[in-house]
Amino acid sequence: MNQKSYFQPEDLKKFGNITEFQEAMGTKFFDYYNEVFREGALTAREKALIALAVAHTVQCPYCIDAYTSDCLAKGSDEEQMMEAVHVSAAIRAGASLVNSVMMMNQVKQVAM
């Protein structure tokens, strides 16, 4: 184990142990979590791709680790997974850029 890193890949397997300190809330969370990822109006494969994209937005290494394997297991390929990450990146970039309209408005308001 690398003692110099806060992130330990082995900890991913211990995720379920969060109920140790707060059982009721932890159990409710996992029930909800499992329900969310069940096959529904969206397929489990599509949900895994969304999870992968969001994992990159929230920059959670555990989630990226878990959902990379999950996407592969559910039949997605590299191209699809990278496109999902680009969706995440595009929304991030867009979220910055769309606010530039405010900057532009302000420039037009105050500048000659």
Add this chain to the structure above:
Amino acid sequence: MSIRQATKSLQSRHNPLAETMFQLDVLNHPSTGASEFKSFTTSLREAGVNHLKPLKLDTLQVNVGRLCNQSCAHCHVDAGPDRTEIMTKAVLEYCLEAIDRFNIPTVDITGGAPELNPHFRWFVKECHELGCHIMDRCNLTIIVSNPKYADLPQFFAAHEIELMCSLPHYSSIRTDHQRGAGVFDDSIKALKMLNAVGYGKENSNLELNLIQNPSGAFLPGDQSGLELEFKRQLKRKYDIDFNRLYSITNLPINRFLEYLIESGNYESYMQTLIEAFNPATIDQLMCRNMISVGWNGYLYDCDFNQMLELKVASAKNHIRDFDEVALSERNIVVNQHCYGCTAGAGSSCGGNLI
């Protein structure tokens, strides 16, 4: 014959893993510093099973040789163009005698590429005459590898063979990484040829099933979800139809074991299999309803045991002495690789178990 190689056989590379005793040693002893893997027999015992016993025999799986036109990176047989082990006509005749005498309903022909055995078509015709259900585990590319195999689709159809065709993914990158450059394109051509003679088409009794196995160190996803996605993508991109998709877990044997060790995934993969042990799969394990015959006529509980040279635990362990009664009393031979068949939804040559 066109050859598609992702790698060469362990045997031709003189890799130590080509020795089955060495493989068994690896499977039973994690690398230095790691704690011992929980033994498969312990997991069985905890599930209330002291000895795994056979149920009704319904399939004779015949591995007609290790010769193959492909050398896939994950091959549990270590098959390839450089392998010379081929089942002789004499051994195939013993198989026919056993099928006939004990009314075994299904013969499941595997390899290597089974169609490369020079007696393949004769054997199929004889099985057809006996009226048994015939399955062929076809790698697809053999059909387009040489003009002399181009009529295989018609031959399969004439003998009502159920096809179990390997295709790990509907994308070329995932498929070719595992099976060799160009395999995906050739597989698509072969699937179109099979569709053209009625295989996999609606209102046809010619069954075309795909065998999918993960192209890496992870377990297969939900089989029904994968089937839907494969159907959607293969139809959309190539207008290909098929009946069922079966997901098979990669067992840590031969070249997949080599891949796991070399990629640093061996221990985590074994641990994943062990943690996913599912007692509900035990009643459905394929070793309980089948006997596997090796190229030289020896009998095994499954094709994986065959590759590890773990013969059936019976005095009558050769096809020439085939005795269903004696075999029904045996204990099925298990080892650490068996975790591959009991993980999650379970795995067999026919896909998920539960």
